Amino acid sequence: MHIVVVGGGEIGYELTRELSVDHIVTVVDSNAEVGRRFESLDVAFIAGSGTSPDVLARAGVHGNDLLIACTGLDEVNMVACALATRLGSRRAICFVSREDFHGDGSNAQAVRSHFGIERIIWPEAQLADEMVRIIRSPGAIDAEEFAEGRIRLLEYRLDAGSPLTSAPLAALRLPRSALVVAVKRDNAIQIPRGDTRLTVNDKVFVMGTPEAMAAIAPMVHAHAASRTSQSVTIIGGGDVGFRLAQRLDDSDMEVRVIERDLRRGEILAASLRRALVIHGDGTDLELLESEGIGHSDVLVSVIDNDERNLFASLLGRQLGARRIITRVGRSANLRLFDRVGIDVALSARGAAVKSLVHDIRGGHAHLLAVLDEGQATIVELTVPAGFTPQALMDLKVPPRAIVGAIVRGQEALVPRGSDQVRPQDRLLVFVAADSVHRVRDFFGPT
Amino acid sequence: MRISVVLHTAGIFLRYFALTFALPVVVSLLYHEWRDAQAFAVSGVLAGAVGQLMMRARSAAAEDLTRVEGLAIVSGTWLLLAVAAALPFLASGLGVIDALFESMSGLTTTGATVIRDFSQHGHGIFFWRALTQWFGGMGVIALFVAILPRFGIAGRQLFFAEAPGPTDQPLTPRIRKTARALWLVYAGLTSAEIAALLATGMPVFDSVCHALATLAAGGFSPHPLSIGGYANPAAEWVITFFMFAAGANFALHYRTLRGETRAFLRDEEFRAYLAIVLVATVLLTACLLPSAPRTVEAVRTAAFQVLSILTTTGFASVDFQLWNDQAKMVLLTLMFIGGCAGSASGGPKVVRQVLIARYTLLELRRTLHPRGVLPVKLGGRVVPDEVMRAVLVFFLFYLLVFAVCTLVVSAFGADMMTAITASIACLGNIGPGFNAVGPMASFADLHPVSRITLTLAMWIGRLEVVTVLALVRPEVWRLVRRG
Numbered sequence: 001m002h003i004v005v006v007g008g009g010e011i012g013y014e015l016t017r018e019l020s021v022d023h024i025v026t027v028v029d030s031n032a033e034v035g036r037r038f039e040s041l042d043v044a045f046i047a048g049s050g051t052s053p054d055v056l057a058r059a060g061v062h063g064n065d066l067l068i069a070c071t072g073l074d075e076v077n078m079v080a081c082a083l084a085t086r087l088g089s090r091r092a093i094c095f096v097s098r099e100d101f102h103g104d105g106s107n108a109q110a111v112r113s114h115f116g117i118e119r120i121i122w123p124e125a126q127l128a129d130e131m132v133r134i135i136r137s138p139g140a141i142d143a144e145e146f147a148e149g150r151i152r153l154l155e156y157r158l159d160a161g162s163p164l165t166s167a168p169l170a171a172l173r174l175p176r177s178a179l180v181v182a183v184k185r186d187n188a189i190q191i192p193r194g195d196t197r198l199t200v201n202d203k204v205f206v207m208g209t210p211e212a213m214a215a216i217a218p219m220v221h222a223h224a225a226s227r228t229s230q231s232v233t234i235i236g237g238g239d240v241g242f243r244l245a246q247r248l249d250d251s252d253m254e255v256r257v258i259e260r261d262l263r264r265g266e267i268l269a270a271s272l273r274r275a276l277v278i279h280g281d282g283t284d285l286e287l288l289e290s291e292g293i294g295h296s297d298v299l300v301s302v303i304d305n306d307e308r309n310l311f312a313s314l315l316g317r318q319l320g321a322r323r324i325i326t327r328v329g330r331s332a333n334l335r336l337f338d339r340v341g342i343d344v345a346l347s348a349r350g351a352a353v354k355s356l357v358h359d360i361r362g363g364h365a366h367l368l369a370v371l372d373e374g375q376a377t378i379v380e381l382t383v384p385a386g387f388t389p390q391a392l393m394d395l396k397v398p399p400r401a402i403v404g405a406i407v408r409g410q411e412a413l414v415p416r417g418s419d420q421v422r423p424q425d426r427l428l429v430f431v432a433a434d435s436v437h438r439v440r441d442f443f444g445p446t
Numbered sequence: 447m448r449i450s451v452v453l454h455t456a457g458i459f460l461r462y463f464a465l466t467f468a469l470p471v472v473v474s475l476l477y478h479e480w481r482d483a484q485a486f487a488v489s490g491v492l493a494g495a496v497g498q499l500m501m502r503a504r505s506a507a508a509e510d511l512t513r514v515e516g517l518a519i520v521s522g523t524w525l526l527l528a529v530a531a532a533l534p535f536l537a538s539g540l541g542v543i544d545a546l547f548e549s550m551s552g553l554t555t556t557g558a559t560v561i562r563d564f565s566q567h568g569h570g571i572f573f574w575r576a577l578t579q580w581f582g583g584m585g586v587i588a589l590f591v592a593i594l595p596r597f598g599i600a601g602r603q604l605f606f607a608e609a610p611g612p613t614d615q616p617l618t619p620r621i622r623k624t625a626r627a628l629w630l631v632y633a634g635l636t637s638a639e640i641a642a643l644l645a646t647g648m649p650v651f652d653s654v655c656h657a658l659a660t661l662a663a664g665g666f667s668p669h670p671l672s673i674g675g676y677a678n679p680a681a682e683w684v685i686t687f688f689m690f691a692a693g694a695n696f697a698l699h700y701r702t703l704r705g706e707t708r709a710f711l712r713d714e715e716f717r718a719y720l721a722i723v724l725v726a727t728v729l730l731t732a733c734l735l736p737s738a739p740r741t742v743e744a745v746r747t748a749a750f751q752v753l754s755i756l757t758t759t760g761f762a763s764v765d766f767q768l769w770n771d772q773a774k775m776v777l778l779t780l781m782f783i784g785g786c787a788g789s790a791s792g793g794p795k796v797v798r799q800v801l802i803a804r805y806t807l808l809e810l811r812r813t814l815h816p817r818g819v820l821p822v823k824l825g826g827r828v829v830p831d832e833v834m835r836a837v838l839v840f841f842l843f844y845l846l847v848f849a850v851c852t853l854v855v856s857a858f859g860a861d862m863m864t865a866i867t868a869s870i871a872c873l874g875n876i877g878p879g880f881n882a883v884g885p886m887a888s889f890a891d892l893h894p895v896s897r898i899t900l901t902l903a904m905w906i907g908r909l910e911v912v913t914v915l916a917l918v919r920p921e922v923w924r925l926v927r928r929g
Binding site for chain 2: 259262265269270273277278279280287
């Protein structure tokens with residue numbers, strides 16, 4: 001496949017690195033300096049504007065397969081996509097950083113079709129949405145939803161006294177519609193069996209229906225906070241912080257946003273209904289103390305700077321905030337944040353890049369979620385039409401993978417070995433990273 | 447400031463206003479009141495001639511107006527029209543001060559009266575009282591801007607200087623179209639009320655006069671006992687409903703008629719207005735229940751009086767001067783609120799009170815969060831600082847004028863309750879107060895100086911205080927001298 005990437009920033013680089021293994025990639029960026037970074041990769045680099053038809057023609061968009069526009073400017077990305085489709089590119093994917101062009105509204109769709117954009121990706125929004133899911137699941141360190149919310153996946157870290165560590169899995173009497181799909185112990189993912197016994201500091205992945213997941217929460221933490229109303233402090237009112245505050249504004253949560261820039265603070269305060277906006281520096285200890293940040297149930301630090309984020313998060317931890325969620329800019333820092341005691345560290349670009357790369361590879365499988373820095377993924381497999389129905393236990397699922405749920409029409413169920421797998425079923429499969437290629441081609445290559 | 451421009455423009459308004467004198471001439475002729483017809487005709491001709499003369503100050507209308515000129519034109523026109531409208535009252539036997547009081551009370555839709563003996567005056571005079579209110583309710587200048595083609599850009603400025611309440615978005619990009627739309631809604635609602643009142647069995651003449659005075663939130667009634675004199679419960683409900691409509695923003699009526707079905711409920715000021723009406727009605731009903739023969743009657747009387755005072759109409763279905771102090775206190779509180787912005791009502795307006803309340807509550811929150819970013823919001827949008835400041839300044843000036851007025855009225859011999867309620871009733875364009883100026887009494891018993899002061903208060907109150915007070919600034923008069 002021939003792919004043109006417009007924009008050589010953080011996202012462009014990550015994408016190119018992943019895609020250049022299997023595909024021919026040409027990178028376009030107006031800044032020639034950026035090209036140095038791509039010298040180590042086997043790609044072509046063209047210095048020039050992504051909105052210039054000549055430059056795009058030189059990059060070979062005539063009859064190429066895909067153009068990905070991921071510069072920092074939404075308008076540039078859209079124009080690049082429009083030009084590319086007009087010049088003969090088969091598909092175009094556009095990254096945006098604002099709400100204007102996103103969404104499913106008819107206006108947004110009209111914009112998409114007008115500019116010939118197949119798909120719009122808004123990494124900051126994806127990150128904010130993920131944070132909302134985690135905040136709404138007390139105690140969890142990761143949370144995902146599938147099949148329009150009919151199936152949930154939560155990741156927990158087990159602490160001392162967790163009822164789950166009391167007996168082997170088979171003897172735990174978990175709810176019928178919930179399944180422990182994986183355990184991460186000593187940084188390695190494994191699929192548990194009935195005789196697996198969970199221990200303190202294990203990270204467990206549980207999949208199930210919302211009702212079953214609600215029933216399982218108190219089994220994870222002996223002292224699980226049953227309060228539904230939480231207080232959330234968001235440090236940094238940028239794209240992510242703003243969207244996060246907007247999403248939480250309508251719930252019964254008490255939301256506070258600390259923003260350093262007064263102008264930006266005024267914009268936030270203008271569009272948020274209930275949330276309190278505070279003008280100040282999130283790393284100012286005095287401010288954090290006087291605003292009683294230590295009493296927050298959740299502290300979310302989403303400043304656009306890893307060092308300051310880490311500092312604000314650690315201050316929050318010292319003051320006594322119960323759960324710390326932090327945004328990480330550079331993927332390389334993820335491990336570090338985890339080690340110093342941040343409960344949840346998330347990277348916006350990482351997840352967006354991974355899901356896009358997976359989709360480009362194609363197959364029957366559709367990547368739904370990337371878990372734990374890419375060590376595991378949730379993949380959706382559609383059972384082909386000609387498939388003869390058979391019991392799940394007779395299906396030879398590849399090693400280090402497990403079917404967590406079956407979605408059949410409007411119904412979603414957490415299967416047992418005796419449940420039937422039928423044509424057109426959608427299987428939600430939890431897969432360790434090293435096994436993904438086997439699962440992808442499980443029902444044969446496309 | 448160019449005096450010639452002010453004279454010329456005010457002259458145009460006066461000349462067209464003179465045409466409206468034709469209507470009471472017709473009414474007087476219908477009732478064979480020849481002397482009154484003559485008086486109206488002469489007054490009209492006189493006003494028209496003076497207007498024509500004033501227009502001579504300049505050969506053509508000014509293309510543009512400075513801000514000061516706009517304020518001077520609006521303030522001056524209202525004063526001038528009040529003088530013109532007072533002529534028929536003079537002819538009908540009132541003294542100069544009383545005639546001016548009555549006509550200012552009409553144009554500003556106050557509804558306070560100095561007429562003691564209603565039987566001395568003909569139909570034409572009562573129709574004229576209602577008609578001046580009707581023209582004043584939506585704004586005389588808005589009317590002329592709507593129908594006269596000659597005010598382009600200047601019309602926009604005049605329209606906003608006269609409009610009641612902190613103005614929001616015009617309904618249409620063109621100010622003439624906006625003014626015309628509002629006047630159409632106004633006229634439509636008036637016709638609807640005339641029809642409804644006729645259906646309740648009220649005589650034709652009284653129905654017309656009451657409808658004109660209701661939609662204008664005026665309150666003049668041809669009956670000396672006001673609405674109470676008809677003993678017609680159905681009419682009371684009809685008027686209650688139309689007072690409620692008159693106290694709401696006419697822009698919302700317009701948008702609802704255009705098919706925006708949820709316009710009313712989506713408007714924060716209207717919701718607050720509705721809440722005030724409901725709470726006040728419940729409170730007043732509770733005050734009246736012990737002495738009311740039947741619950742239905744207590745509710746009807748309470749709703750009528752709450753709306754009459756809140757919308758600054760000033761009708762009375764009973765003599766509320768006879769009520770206990772608790773009930774009177776409810777009404778006195780309502781006098782300081784007023785109807786919605788963009789309605790025909792006077793007073794400080796619901797939206798200003800909502801903004802002031804929010805501002806105060808936010809200051810409380812700010813003491814807890816000194817670094818909080820806490821903008822005042824209305825309808826989900828941030829209220830700019832300058833608007834908020836204007837609202838606060840308005841209310842402070844309003845209270846100041848109220849205090850000065852009360853001092854004057856009480857200094858010239860009125861008791862405290864009379865002085866307070868007469869002042870707020872005139873400044874807020876409400877009409878009746880308590881004690882010596884109660885709903886069945888007359889302002890004629892007050893000292894002449896008090897009556898002059900209250901006449902000015904009505905004028906200042908109708909033009910929202912700042913329009914008039916700004917003209918008192920010395921720099922305006924320096925501008926005048928320079929020409």
